[in-house]
Amino acid sequence: xxxxxxxxxxxxxxxxxxxxxxxxxxxxxxxxxxxxxxxxxxxxxxxxxxxxxxxxxxxxxxxxxxxxxxxxxxxxxxxxxxxxxxxxxxxxxxxxxxxxxxxxxxxxxxxxxxxxxxxxxxxxxxxxxxxxxxxxxxxxxxxxxxxxxxxxxxxxxxxxxxxxxxxxxxxxxxxxxxxxxxxxxxxxxxxxxxxxxxxxxxxxxxxxxxxxxxxxxxxxxxxxxxxxxxxxxxxxxxxxxxxxxxxxxxxxxxxxxxxxxxxxxxxxxxxxxxxxxxxxxxxxxxxxxx
Ligand code: HEC
Numbered sequence: 001x002x003x004x005x006x007x008x009x010x011x012x013x014x015x016x017x018x019x020x021x022x023x024x025x026x027x028x029x030x031x032x033x034x035x036x037x038x039x040x041x042x043x044x045x046x047x048x049x050x051x052x053x054x055x056x057x058x059x060x061x062x063x064x065x066x067x068x069x070x071x072x073x074x075x076x077x078x079x080x081x082x083x084x085x086x087x088x089x090x091x092x093x094x095x096x097x098x099x100x101x102x103x104x105x106x107x108x109x110x111x112x113x114x115x116x117x118x119x120x121x122x123x124x125x126x127x128x129x130x131x132x133x134x135x136x137x138x139x140x141x142x143x144x145x146x147x148x149x150x151x152x153x154x155x156x157x158x159x160x161x162x163x164x165x166x167x168x169x170x171x172x173x174x175x176x177x178x179x180x181x182x183x184x185x186x187x188x189x190x191x192x193x194x195x196x197x198x199x200x201x202x203x204x205x206x207x208x209x210x211x212x213x214x215x216x217x218x219x220x221x222x223x224x225x226x227x228x229x230x231x232x233x234x235x236x237x238x239x240x241x242x243x244x245x246x247x248x249x250x251x252x253x254x255x256x257x258x259x260x261x262x263x264x265x266x267x268x269x270x271x272x273x274x275x276x277x278x279x280x281x282x283x284x285x286x287x288x289x290x
Contacts, residue, residue, distance in 0.1 A: 044235050164181075
């Protein structure tokens with residue numbers, strides 16, 4: 001009985017050890033349906049590629065911002081740790097490119113002024129109805145949490161941006177609707193937003209459609225999870241903690257069980273020993289204890 005328990009206990013400890021390790025190294029679901037690309041932010045050690053996030057911001061701003069808002073982001077987020085990490089000066093300059101409504105002033109009137117770090121990203125349309133009306137009845141979703149809201153996350157957005165194709169023979173498409181391999185139902189009311197060279201990257205990277213798709217997707221993942229890196233660091237600490245704890249548990253288990261001698265000891269003999277102890281103590285025939 002004790003032998004079995006010991007084996008089970010050892011197995012349990014080994015299983016926990018292995019699962020901690022596998023969680024830390026393969027902590028992402030594999031989805032075979034989407035286009036594959038390597039994301040630097042996946043896994044417990046994942047961090048964002050700063051240059052890619054900065055390029056992603058550029059793509060968002062120059063291409064997507066005409067239709068899609070990211071209402072939760074403020075310009076100051078652009079210079080915060082764990083994000084694109086523009087310098088504070090750069091973020092200020094970016095904010096100042098936009099006109100923001102402020103007020104009322106002392107005359108009770110609203111006025112426009114250049115954006116500041118504390119301002120939210122300027123929206124392309126004042127409300128959902130206006131954006132829907134301007135896009136032929138389709139609402140360009142706000143991008144603050146899009147990467148989290150859609151099943152498939154980064155892989156889905158990346159694939160969607162690269163998934164425009166000729167519709168197959170006989171596939172009906174209305175005016176203003178496009179065929180996309182990765183959109184549920186294959187119909188999307190957004191024409192392909194990217195084409196090679198549509199932006200000129202400030203850092204000289206070649207702006208292929210795939211490169212821009214990757215950069216803007218990384219940017220949207222960060223927009224949806226600005227604290228991803230901090231969370232990964234926490235996760236890593238938790239794993240170290242569990243690891244240390246488990247080592248201590250294992251060591252104390254070894255110590256406790258060593259009092260019972262080796263685990264190969266046959267059942268009967270141990271029982272004998274118990275009997276002998278009892279006999280010696282009570283000075284009686286052990287059989288009477290059965
Ligand atoms: C001309 C306006 C316009 C531009 C520019 C634009 N989009 Fe869209 N986008 C839309 C509209 C409209 C929809 C809604 C489509 C639908 O519901 O069929 C949409 C939907 C999407 C979706 C969501 C698909 C889903 O699952 O619902 C993603 C992702 C997306 N756009 C990404 C981008 C990215 C990234 C860019 C910039 C590279 C961009 N869009 C540029 C209008 C635009």
